[in-house]
Amino acid sequence: MRRALLAIGALVGAGSACFAFAFPRPGDTAGGGDDAGSDVLDAASAEGGADDGGEAAAPASLLSVDLAARFCTQLFVCARLPEAVELSIAWPFNTPSVPLNFSACMDWAAGPVDPARPGLDQQQTILGNVAKALSCNDAFVALPVQTVKADGGCVDGCQATSQLTVCGPGGASFETSCSSAWFAPGVTGDCIASDAGNALCVSLGACSPAAGKSCPDPSTLRECYPGGASYTSYDCALTGRQCASGGPKVAECVVPGKLAPPCVLDDVRDECDGDSVKHCAGGAVPQTEIACAPVGATCAIKNDAGAARCVRTGDDCTPFDADQNVCSGQTISVCIAGKRQTVDCSSFGAMCHGGGTTATGHCG
Numbered sequence: 154m155r156r157a158l159l160a161i162g163a164l165v166g167a168g169s170a171c172f173a174f175a176f177p178r179p180g181d182t183a184g185g186g187d188d189a190g191s192d193v194l195d196a197a198s199a200e201g202g203a204d205d206g207g208e209a210a211a212p213a214s215l216l217s218v219d220l221a222a223r224f225c226t227q228l229f230v231c232a233r234l235p236e237a238v239e240l241s242i243a244w245p246f247n248t249p250s251v252p253l254n255f256s257a258c259m260d261w262a263a264g265p266v267d268p269a270r271p272g273l274d275q276q277q278t279i280l281g282n283v284a285k286a287l288s289c290n291d292a293f294v295a296l297p298v299q300t301v302k303a304d305g306g307c308v309d310g311c312q313a314t315s316q317l318t319v320c321g322p323g324g325a326s327f328e329t330s331c332s333s334a335w336f337a338p339g340v341t342g343d344c345i346a347s348d349a350g351n352a353l354c355v356s357l358g359a360c361s362p363a364a365g366k367s368c369p370d371p372s373t374l375r376e377c378y379p380g381g382a383s384y385t386s387y388d389c390a391l392t393g394r395q396c397a398s399g400g401p402k403v404a405e406c407v408v409p410g411k412l413a414p415p416c417v418l419d420d421v422r423d424e425c426d427g428d429s430v431k432h433c434a435g436g437a438v439p440q441t442e443i444a445c446a447p448v449g450a451t452c453a454i455k456n457d458a459g460a461a462r463c464v465r466t467g468d469d470c471t472p473f474d475a476d477q478n479v480c481s482g483q484t485i486s487v488c489i490a491g492k493r494q495t496v497d498c499s500s501f502g503a504m505c506h507g508g509g510t511t512a513t514g515h516c517g
Contacts (some may be wrong), residue, residue: 154413166246166486168500169480169489172331179515182517190377191314192423214263214266215244215261215266215273215277215280215449216263218263218496219332220285222257222259222264222498223284223285224268224281224284225246225255225259226515227284227286227292228253229253229506229512229515230289232301234292234293234301235247235250235253235282237298238296238441239280240297240298240438240439241296241297241298241334241391241439242276242279242391242396243438244261244432245423245432245434245435246433248423248458248460249456249459249460251510251511252510252512253513253515254472254478254513255485255512255514256472256477256478256488257460257462257472257473259487259496260488260490261486262280263489263490265448266489267447268441268447270393270444271389271390271395272388272391272392273370275334275390275391279297281333296300298333299329299333300327301327301328302328304324307326310351311345311346312478313344315343315354316328316344317329317330317331317344318352321357331343334391335374335391336354336385336387337372337386337387337388338411340356341356342354342356342385343355343357344354353385355378355384356383356385356386357382360375360377360381360383361381361432362381362382364379366403366404367404368396368397368398368431371390371395371396371397373386373396374386374387374406375387387406387437389429392406392438393408393442393443394407394409394415394441395407395409408429408441408442408444411442414440415431415433415441415442416433418436419435420433421433421434423459425461427452428451429443429444429446429454430442430443430445430463431461432461433495445464450465451463451465453485455473456473457473458473463512465490465491467491468492469493470491470493471491474488475511480514481507482505483497483505484496484498498517503516503517504516
């Protein structure tokens with residue numbers, strides 16, 4: 154997927170200083186339609202499938218197999234939702250983006266996950282809410298990146314006092330609230346725009362150190378702007394990271410055990426870092442590492458697209474095998490944690506669709 158970096162600055166604090174925050178610019182997806190308000194599953198079909206009301210995600214995975222199937226179906230039905238998920242929590246569900254791979258989505262969503270991963274419960278809740286959404290609009294609302302419009306006319310900056318807008322290709326607008334999960338819980342800010350039309354979310358209040366980054370708590374990275382009267386606080390745990398400080402003015406969101414962020418701001422890659430999958434989607438928020446060793450796996454690349462995966466000795470399959478994503482009636486073949494399984498699309502009101510150049514076979 155093509156991603157470009159957007160730097161957005163704002164005049165904040167007592168002085169006239171420019172500060173940069175990086176966002177990736179999402180490209181086209183393999184999902185269907187550009188209307189974020191189109192229906193995914195109507196109420197009748199959602200109630201007709203397996204009963205997942207009140208179901209909690211398994212503690213060693215992001216989602217149960219049933220919820221994972223619903224979640225991955227949303228990615229294929231709702232245009233630009235895969236990018237919004239990566240922008241929100243950094244899991245590589247959209248990597249590789251062409252063709253978008255249903256089995257690969259199922260493997261990440263329902264496969265084993267390090268139970269000690271920072272923010273795991275938050276990530277499970279967000280993806281579970283996406284899975285249960287009854288429309289594309291509801292699916293986007295469940296994410297920190299709340300809405301997507303593709304009707305052109307987007308302007309980078311402040312959509313509202315507390316709403317930040319970032320423009321993508323073709324005039325698509327990605328919006329997030331200044332009180333979204335991107336930012337530290339309980340911290341509200343206002344969208345502050347510069348004369349150039351760029352913006353970021355800024356909270357007003359005493360901030361120490363007067364300029365620089367610090368860790369108010371293990372999950373929060375706070376960037377104080379000159380003058381010590383304004384700041385932005387980010388939630389590191391949202392992307393499986395924690396705040397670590399190397400000095401009074403040096404702090405970053407890092408993967409446990411590491412001393413620096415996984416990626417530089419303009420990084421776009423997916424690779425192995427020892428026994429972890431390093432995922433860089435081109436911005437400050439969408440970057441992470443996914444530890445394979447705690448679930449008995451190592452990192453390897455098992456596909457032509459160069460996407461890193463957690464694999465185990467004795468795996469029977471990968472999501473990229475020729476017998477994956479194949480419809481048989483309304484069931485589809487998937488590979489989860491190296492084991493072949495099938496998903497019955499009709500159990501939650503969907504149908505099995507054959508693949509093409511932009512998307513593999515999938516429920517939708």
